[in-house]
Amino acid sequence: MANISEIAKLSGVSVSTVSRVLNHHKYVSEEKRAAVLKVINDMNYTPNRNAIDLIRGETKTIGIIIPYNNNQAFDQMLHGVLNKSVEKGFSITVLPTQYNKEKEIEYLSMLKNKWLDGIIITSRSNDWKTIVPYANYGQVVSCEYTEHPEVGCAYIDRYASYLEVFQYLKLKGHTTVAFTAARGMQSVSTQQTIAAYKETFGELRPEHYISDCYSMEDGILAGEKLLNLHSRPTAIYANGDEVAGGIYQYARSVHIQVPDDLAIIGQENQPIGIALSLSSVDHQLIKVGEQAFELIINKSKDKVKIPYRIIHRSSI
Amino acid sequence: MANISEIAKLSGVSVSTVSRVLNHHKYVSEEKRAAVLKVINDMNYTPNRNAIDLIRGETKTIGIIIPYNNNQAFDQMLHGVLNKSVEKGFSITVLPTQYNKEKEIEYLSMLKNKWLDGIIITSRSNDWKTIVPYANYGQVVSCEYTEHPEVGCAYIDRYASYLEVFQYLKLKGHTTVAFTAARGMQSVSTQQTIAAYKETFGELRPEHYISDCYSMEDGILAGEKLLNLHSRPTAIYANGDEVAGGIYQYARSVHIQVPDDLAIIGQENQPIGIALSLSSVDHQLIKVGEQAFELIINKSKDKVKIPYRIIHRSSI
DNA sequence: TTGAAAGCGCTAACAG
DNA sequence: CTGTTAGCGCTTTCAA
Numbered sequence: 045m046a047n048i049s050e051i052a053k054l055s056g057v058s059v060s061t062v063s064r065v066l067n068h069h070k071y072v073s074e075e076k077r078a079a080v081l082k083v084i085n086d087m088n089y090t091p092n093r094n095a096i097d098l099i100r101g102e103t104k105t106i107g108i109i110i111p112y113n114n115n116q117a118f119d120q121m122l123h124g125v126l127n128k129s130v131e132k133g134f135s136i137t138v139l140p141t142q143y144n145k146e147k148e149i150e151y152l153s154m155l156k157n158k159w160l161d162g163i164i165i166t167s168r169s170n171d172w173k174t175i176v177p178y179a180n181y182g183q184v185v186s187c188e189y190t191e192h193p194e195v196g197c198a199y200i201d202r203y204a205s206y207l208e209v210f211q212y213l214k215l216k217g218h219t220t221v222a223f224t225a226a227r228g229m230q231s232v233s234t235q236q237t238i239a240a241y242k243e244t245f246g247e248l249r250p251e252h253y254i255s256d257c258y259s260m261e262d263g264i265l266a267g268e269k270l271l272n273l274h275s276r277p278t279a280i281y282a283n284g285d286e287v288a289g290g291i292y293q294y295a296r297s298v299h300i301q302v303p304d305d306l307a308i309i310g311q312e313n314q315p316i317g318i319a320l321s322l323s324s325v326d327h328q329l330i331k332v333g334e335q336a337f338e339l340i341i342n343k344s345k346d347k348v349k350i351p352y353r354i355i356h357r358s359s360i
Numbered sequence: 361m362a363n364i365s366e367i368a369k370l371s372g373v374s375v376s377t378v379s380r381v382l383n384h385h386k387y388v389s390e391e392k393r394a395a396v397l398k399v400i401n402d403m404n405y406t407p408n409r410n411a412i413d414l415i416r417g418e419t420k421t422i423g424i425i426i427p428y429n430n431n432q433a434f435d436q437m438l439h440g441v442l443n444k445s446v447e448k449g450f451s452i453t454v455l456p457t458q459y460n461k462e463k464e465i466e467y468l469s470m471l472k473n474k475w476l477d478g479i480i481i482t483s484r485s486n487d488w489k490t491i492v493p494y495a496n497y498g499q500v501v502s503c504e505y506t507e508h509p510e511v512g513c514a515y516i517d518r519y520a521s522y523l524e525v526f527q528y529l530k531l532k533g534h535t536t537v538a539f540t541a542a543r544g545m546q547s548v549s550t551q552q553t554i555a556a557y558k559e560t561f562g563e564l565r566p567e568h569y570i571s572d573c574y575s576m577e578d579g580i581l582a583g584e585k586l587l588n589l590h591s592r593p594t595a596i597y598a599n600g601d602e603v604a605g606g607i608y609q610y611a612r613s614v615h616i617q618v619p620d621d622l623a624i625i626g627q628e629n630q631p632i633g634i635a636l637s638l639s640s641v642d643h644q645l646i647k648v649g650e651q652a653f654e655l656i657i658n659k660s661k662d663k664v665k666i667p668y669r670i671i672h673r674s675s676i
Numbered sequence: 677t678t679g680a681a682a683g684c685g686c687t688a689a690c691a692g
Numbered sequence: 693c694t695g696t697t698a699g700c701g702c703t704t705t706c707a708a
Contacts, residue, residue, distance in 0.1 A: 057682035058695045063687060071693050093475040094414040099700050103410070105453070115444040119435060126429040126456050130463075132547040135423070137453045140442050147446075260631045288637045315576045316632045319605045321700095354689055363701055374679045379703060387677050411701035415684050474685095 046087045055083040066091055074186045092106050097158075105135040106162040106183075106340055109151055111169075115258060116284060117312055117329055121166045124333020129204050130203060132341055134161075141170040154184035157164055162340040164323070164333075169230070185339045188232060188303035189347065196345040200327045202233055205352045206281075209309060209325060213279045216360070218307060221245060222252035222265050222277035237283075249275060257283055261318075263290020268348035271300060278306060279360070285310035285317035285324055292320050292359070307360040322359040327352045362403045371399040381612075382407055413474075421451040422478040422499075422656055425467055427485075429456045431574060432600060433628055433645055437503060438483045440649020444448020448657055459485040459543070471498035472566035478656040480649075485546070501655045503648050504548060505663065512661040514651035516643045518549055522597075524640060525625060529595045530560055532676070534623060537561060538593035539567035540582050540603050565591060576632075587616060594622060595676070601626035601633035601640055608636050608675070609666045622676040635672055638675040643668045 048066075052059040057076050064072045065080045076094040083089075097103045108125055110118045122138065129136045137160065148170050154160040155178050155220060162183030168175060172192055179194035213221050223233040223241065234255065237330040241248050251273055254266045263282060267290060270277055282288035288310030292302055300306050312315050313326035332350050339346060364382075368375040373392050380388045380628060381396045413419045424441055426434045438454065445452045449520050452478065454468040464486050470476040478499030484491060488508055494500060495510040505515040524618050525670075529537050532605060540559065541550040550571065557564050567589055570582045579598060586593055598604035604626030607619060626633050629642035648666050 048687095049685080060688080060695060061687080061693090067687085073693065076694085088472075090469055092685050093470070093473040094410050094419070095700085096687080098408070098410040098414055098702090099687050100686085101700080114439045122454075126454060130456055130458075134517070135453050135455075137451050138438075138442060139451075140446055142446075153406055154409070155403075156406040157409040160695090260634060286631045293635060302532045315602045315605060316635050318576060319609065319632050320611060320635055340560040351703095364703095365701080375702080376679060376681095376704080377677090380678090389677065392678085408701050411684085412703080414686090414701085415703050417684080462702080 045091045048091065051080065051083050051087060051089055054087070055080045071175050101158060102161050103135075103159060104133065105137055105155060105162045106164065106337070107151060108164045109141055109148060109166060109168070111141050111167050112258070113138065116286060116314055117327075118166050120312065120329035121333035121336070123163075123307045125164060125337045126333075127330070128334050128337040132337075134337075134341065141161075141169065143167075145169050147172070148312045150179040152184075155184070160292045164336045164340060166333075167231075183340045183343055185336045187336055189349075193345060196336075196339040197308045197347045198332050198339055198350060199347065200332060200350055200352055202327075203236045203240055205325055206237045206326065207243060208354065209281055210240055210244035212354070213307065213309075213360075214283070216279075216307070218277075218279040219245070220252070220275055220283065221279045222254070222270050223237045223281040224257040224263070224291075225253065225255045225259060226283055228237075228255040237281075251275065252277060257287045260286045260290040260293070263287035263292075264294045265290070266296030266340040267291035271295060271298060273305070277296045279309050280306065282308065282310045285312055285314035285322060287318055288322050288324070288359075289316040289320055292322060302359050309360050313355055317355075317357070319360070323357045324355045325352055326355055362405045364407065367396065370403070371396045375605060386558055398562050398644075417474060418477050419451075419475060420449065421453055421468060421476055422480065422653070423453045423455045423470060423476045424480045425455045425457055425464060425482060425484070427457050427459045427483050428574070429454065432602060432630055433643075434482050436628065436645035436647035437480075437652070440646040440651075440674075441589050441653045442649075443646070444554055444650050444653040448653075450653075450657065455479075458523070459483075461485050465490070468494040468500075471500070480652045480656060482649075483547075485660065499656045499659055501652045503652055505665075508660060512652075512655040513663045514648050514655055514666060515663065516648065516666055516668055518643075519552040519556055521641055521643065522553045523559060524670065525597055526556055526560035529597070529623065529625075529676075530620060532623065533597040534593075535561070536568075536591055536593045537595045537597065538570070538586050539597040540573040540579070540599050541569065541571045542599055544571040553597075567591065568593060573603045574610070575650045576602045576606040578601035579605070579608075580610045583607035583610030587611060587614060587622070596622065596624050598624065598626045601628055601630035601638060604638050604640070604675075605636055606631040608638060625676050629671055633671075633673070636675070637673045639673045641668055642671055 048059050052062045065077050091291045133308050139148045164185050166187045176192050185196040288308050309323040311325050317324045364375050364378050368378045381393050457463045480501050482503045492508050501512040505513050604624050624638040627641050629640045633640045
């Protein structure tokens with residue numbers, strides 16, 4: 045591939061003039077501009093982006109840290125980010141961690157080594173103390189609320205959302221309520237769910253909380269465990285519509301009627317929830333992703349709360 | 361951020377020695393290595409990746425061209441790619457085109473400007489003649505079969521798959537069969553569906569083919585159109601399980617029984633299909649993505665066919 | 677085993 | 693308006 049000096053030579057001008065036409069500077073005579081453009085075209089030349097990034101110190105690329113690359117919730121946030129990135133001319137690099145701390149740090153280092161202008165953290169495994177310093181090297185935006193002033197947030201008030209659901213269930217007369225979660229106690233979101241649960245129902249019996257639920261399969265398993273309990277719940281709050289779908293599936297297989305014998309409510313308003321007529325709380329994760337991207341490119345450190353909404357269907 | 365010469369100065373060695381310890385070269389005395397490592401650590405130094413990429417001429421990054429960033433099928437391929445990329449230490453950049461030809465070319469140019477080592481094309485809008493030249497600048501792998509020897513393929517034999525489904529439907533006694541598609545005639549996959557249809561049933565009545573179906577919503581609309589036809593189909597082959605779910609939804613709403621009054625079969629074996637007990641043909645798109653990635657990093661131009669499988673459930 | 681120096685391809689003062 | 697030149701931060705001969 046040709047480089048800028050070759051183009052300069054061929055067009056009979058200096059490299060700076062070529063650079064000027066490349067960057068649409070004024071103060072280039074029409075003749076020279078035309079000549080350069082012609083050679084560029086003839087040679088099928090494209091400037092080397094690494095050289096430009098090196099000199100400019102920025103890459104117009106932002107990374108998105110995602111624990112699992114096959115999870116509905118994180119996919120939605122990714123989609124939100126992608127939606128906005130195209131119109132703003134940014135590239136998005138996906139950084140899957142599997143909640144591996146070293147991997148996460150490795151990705152954050154891409155800020156330090158000038159390979160990423162910013163990073164959106166959809167979910168983290170390191171604690172904030174170790175993450176925050178990286179905000180010195182580039183923009184860091186989180187999809188979880190944090191007080192640290194160095195990082196912007198596009199977040200959901202999960203505690204409020206969980207609380208509202210549990211309160212609603214209680215109001216409907218449910219006293220034996222269970223829920224599922226993805227990760228266990230190490231997850232802030234699980235901790236918030238538990239707090240909201242206790243706030244509403246007083247105590248949480250350990251058998252009414254099932255973790256490691258990601259897929260429909262996991263939902264079926266969770267349903268099996270929960271619905272064969274002596275203290276069988278009359279309502280289950282699932283951490284996703286696919287999981288809710290699995291629970292529904294299992295309930296139906298053992299002739300437990302929804303919503304009469306069992307109320308089910310899921311999260312994220314997925315197609316499967318619509319198909320099965322499952323109630324769901326929509327945290328508007330696409331909007332979260334879009335907002336996170338906006339914060340990043342505006343170099344904003346604002347804390348923006350994205351509203352959630354409960355979608356009532358017939359499973360409750 | 362510090363740079364290599366600062367590290368060199370501080371450790372009392374030359375930049376080349378620092379470079380050597382950075383790249384784990386031998387022939388560096390233990391004392392110097394230790395000294396350099398200490399300074400690197402003290403200074404919290406990380407080499408600038410752009411400088412390295414510039415000099416090496418490679419970025420360990422590959423791009424994946426995807427038309428829509430909210431489509432189940434393309435998501436699956438992306439997931440396959442991500443699965444493999446992590447273990448091989450590559451970064452993945454997502455390139456959404458919305459089937460915009462200029463955008464697609466812009467992305468392909470990232471090969472030319474040395475910003476991407478390779479590109480995986482999950483679906484394209486430009487013709488091969490204009491795409492193939494870019495294979496001179498980096499690896500290009502397609503998820504659609506093409507004879508061009510310059511590009512590797514991890515592909516599905518869609519024609520065979522469509523044909524098998526239509527033949528099966530015919531065997532089951534269906535003579536009035538409809539199908540849905542995403543893009544219209546400009547899509548190779550639609551063309552293949554039509555060809556398989558004609559091969560099986562002779563002629564295709566235009567009202568039995570509905571395009572622009574992507575979501576469950578679209579499926580409901582398609583169902584409404586199709587099921588109110590004078591020549592109402594007794595079987596519908598949907599281009600995705602969500603679309604199939606929408607059709608199912610509409611059918612149920614007008615008391616058309618599945619499978620008695622209407623057979624439905626979808627694609628890609630999604631949770632919604634499982635929930636609704638819809639038959640589906642699984643093209644194993646995750647495997648397609650994984651294979652595409654393997655081809656890219658092995659710099660292979662092989663044509664690898666990924667087998668599909670028909671999943672029989674009760675909707676047919 | 678080490679260092680000096682020549683680039684990689686480009687941008688941006690600075691001096692005309 | 694245009695060219696010269698000094699880097700950006702790093703790798704890699706080439707000599708020593």
